Amino acid sequence: MTRWGIYAPGVGTTWPFAGRESEVAAIRDALFDRSGPGALVSGAPGSGKSRLIAEVVLGHVPDLPVVEARAGQAPAAPFGAFAHLLPLRSPVREVASAVETILAKAGSGTFLLVADDVHELDEQSARLLRALTGTGRARLLAAGERLPEPLAALTPVPVVLAPLADVTLVEPVDGPTAAYLAEAAQGDLRLLHELVRIGRATGVLSGDHWQDPPARTGQKAASLEEALAQASLLAALGRPEEAEELLATSPRRPEDRARTTFARARAANLAYGLGRAEEADRVLGIALETVSEPAERRRVLAQRAEFALHRADCRQALDLADDAASGPGAHPVADARITSVQAVTAALTGQAAAALDKVRAGLHGLDDWFPRASECAPLLEFARAEVWLSVGDLDAAGEDGAPSSDPVAHAAVQARVLRARGQIHAALREGWDGARLLSRGHSLFAGPCLGELAHAAALAGDLATARDALAEADRRALPTMRALWFPVALARPWLLVAQGAVGAAVHGLLDAAAAAEALELRPYAVSALHDVVRLGAAGVVADRLAQLAEDSEGDLAALCARHAEAAAAGDWSGLIGVSFEFEGLGMTLHAAEAAAQAAEVHWDKQQAAAAGTRAWVMVQRCDQVRTPALRTAAVPDLTRIQYEMAELVAGGRSEEEISELMSLPLRTVADQLVEICAKLGVSGPERLAVLLAPEV
Incomplete structure (x- = not known):
């Protein structure tokens, strides 16, 4: 059994553990x-x-x-x-x-x-x-x-x-500040963390001293910083209405930095907690009118760019990010937020090279911004993984990149990689892990996580989990979070497939593809259209996939387009070629489906058997999953002895070795291998060994 650990967030790093x-x-x-x-x-x-x-x-x-x-x-x-x-x-x-x-x-x-x-x-x-x-x-x-x-x-x-009498902070503070923080937090370490973070953000906690600690007045927040900290905690606990009520009546501070911090916190709660995009944008607009310091205006512009990205207005997101990047007041933290918006936007719109450039630029200054903007790390990591997934490099997508990745985002990415490999049960477990963490707070990556959980569950035949995940996604969905929720739209049709409603699933995927294209989210559009090919309706989408492939970077979109073309034309050799290409990318499930489709289109019995055998072999490398294309991937018609011989051939054994191991005459072994090759549609033992060789 592996051991496990928990990352405990602090002021840019882990809180020291003491006092217990x-x-x-x-x-x-x-x-x-x-x-x-x-x-x-x-x-x-x-x-x-x-x-x-x-x-x-x-x-x-x-x-x-x-x-x-x-x-x-x-x-x-x-x-x-x-x-x-x-x-x-x-x-x-x-x-x-x-x-x-x-x-x-x-x-x-x-x-x-x-x-x-x-x-x-x-x-x-x-x-x-x-x-x-x-x-x-x-x-x-x-x-x-x-x-x-x-x-x-x-x-x-x-x-x-019991509440800790003393807490060791990452950075030491003086006596009056420690006393104020202890009184304000009342033993709640999460609230203490938020107080310190907000104090740094507003400038009221400078060095080791909190400027003018206010007197406590019962349970009501005695300062802007306390109100912001309590509201942040309420929002994380899924209580945005209470957070908004607290912020609307909170004390204010006149400095530009405090104004900006307040506006950004309230706008975030309005947008992500309550789904009130127009009000959130109005709060940030007022801040831009009343704040004059360049660095603070840059922070507000960066947040407006984030809002535009999350509601899938990618053009506006890039324009706002470019405005923020070109203005005065450069600072590593604001620069990291701007760069993360540019990276994610480029990744979601299929600009792979540009996205990777922004990811590298963001990580280059990691030491400068990470202590104050650790939330940018999972965004950059998500952008990196999205790029590699969109071009079909599953190994690169599955690697750990930026430090302190959001565990929900990490689970979503790993689930998607495993699903593409055909490891559906492992993908389901990753999705479960991410969804479990969602119950403990808010994450920008709820959409990808719940979408992958539902998708894997549907492919595994776990309809109850798929329904629950989609219901939870519907409960959490906000109009301000459209871009990162497309995995849910791509998963929903697969629940219909699992229920036998393939026609309805095709219509759902066509709708999702149209919505993705309208928002210029090309990789999602390619994925939706290729799923239509996998469901047997290639003729409907072949032209659209070909057009998208012309404007897409990397090899995967072009491969999906070739799959659509071959399936629409009933091209046996084209489908077999596509199957081998998918296998080369590690996308075993897609390889199996393409081979199964090839087995359905060839008039020659031996060629059809060869394709069917290949599909069956690919299916054995996947978890137990049956998509519409794979329902005809039957077990080859071999006897038990013939199975044993085939496995020995795949393991590199010669006819003489097989004869000795199985205590059979050499002539009998040779005759049986001829019959096995005929049943499986291959030309000889050498091709049989290649076909059945265990996956490395």
């Missing part, structure tokens, strides 16, 4: 005391429960294998919190079988069973967790408000987190 020595000691004693099942950590929101668990796992029980129960991961799946550990091809439905599977993965001996937000476990997962603790091998480390009903009989040692 007694709690760590209590947890260690509980974990190694066999008289009880382990420890349950509780405390007020923001008190650091998740961070404490992570520190214990990483630094205090390093020798124990870790099994993690992921609350909220896949509620529609049996034992959803353990879905990442259980097989998908043959779902486990009994607790005993699930226990056996997980114990096998954990290895021999004692292991650590970790369950954050344990109160959110679904009932089946809670029963499985209870059974695991009953094996005598699991030590439980849980955090949450309470134990769910199936665990009520357990008696873990309670570890209650």
Whole structure:
């Protein structure tokens, strides 16, 4: 079992872990005391429960294998919190079988069973967790408000987190500032983080001193900085209405920097929390009229460019970003935000070379901007991955690029790469991981994550998860977030396919392609149209794909266009060639589909058999998935002995070696190989070895 870690955000880096020595000691004693099942950590929101668990796992029980129960991961799946550990091809439905599977993965001996937000476990997962603790091998480390009903009989040692009396910040502050921050945060470490961040952004926290700390007045924010910090936390918790109410009545500061910070925070909440784009733009417009300092105006222009990008107004996004970049007041943080907008816009519109140039430019100054604009790193990473996906380089797309990538964005990218490779179950697990993290806060990458989860679930035949993911996407969808939500539009038709409504799915994909073309999102348009080819309606889209390929960078769009042309014409050799090209890109599922389509169009029985065999071989390299094209990819008509011979040939064995290994006369082996080659449509053992060779 692999170990796991948690990144705890601080002022541009991780918060130092300190002040919980007694709690760590209590947890260690509980974990190694066999008289009880382990420890349950509780405390007020923001008190650091998740961070404490992570520190214990990483630094205090390093020798124990870790099994993690992921609350909220896949509620529609049996034992959803353990879905990442259980097989998908043959779902486990009994607790005993699930226990056996997980114990096998954990290895021999004692292991650590970790369950954050344990109160959110679904009932089946809670029963499985209870059974695991009953094996005598699991030590439980849980955090949450309470134990769910199936665990009520357990008696873990309670570890209650009181507010920290002292907090070590990344940068030291003086005594009065520390006292003010402690009083304002009231033990909520998330609020403390936001206070420090906002204090830096507005300039009121300069060096080690907070300028003129205001007197506290009950629970109401006593300063603009407190209001901004509380509103930021409310927005992250999915309570934008409360955040807007707080900001609308918050104290104000007259300096340009404070005005800009306030306007940007309120506009972001209006746009991304409430979907009120016009109001958000008006707030930023007023800021441009009232703020004169060039650096602050540059920040506002950069945010307006971000808004334009997210609502898929790519031309305006680039114009605003160019205006911001060309104006005075250059600063590494503002420059990073401008560059990230330019990179993502170029990637989404298919300008691969320009996007990579902007990604490289942004990462070149990483050390200068990362402490104050860490959110730009996942945007640059997303742009980089989008470029490589759009040109068909899955290896490059799957690599880790920028540091501190948003885990939701990372899960979405990895799921898309795995889906293209035909590893549908691994893609589904990545999507689950990303969706689980979404339940804990806001992410710009909710659309790609939920879209990939729904897409992979539909291909895997998990209709409940696909429906749930699409429903969650609909719930989160905002008119201000159109560009990054196209993966949802591309996934929805595949749920229709899984339900047997292929015609309706084709219409849905055509609509999605038209919308993407209207917004100049060429890679999404190519993907939607190529899915139509995969569903057997190539003649409808072949010309449109050819036109898009002429204006697209990289090889993938042209390959998709050739696939459409060959499928529309019933060109056997063209489809086989396309299949090999997709295989060369690592896109195994597409390779299988093209070969299966070739098997349907050739009049010659042997040629059709060869294509069908190739499709079957490609399907074996994918997870269990059946798209419309693959429903005819039947198992070759070989006997058990012939299968064994074919596998030996694929492994490089000669006829003499096969004869000896299988205790058969050499003449019999030779005759059987002739019959095998005839059934599979290949010319001889050499071609058979190439066809059936295991994937490297």
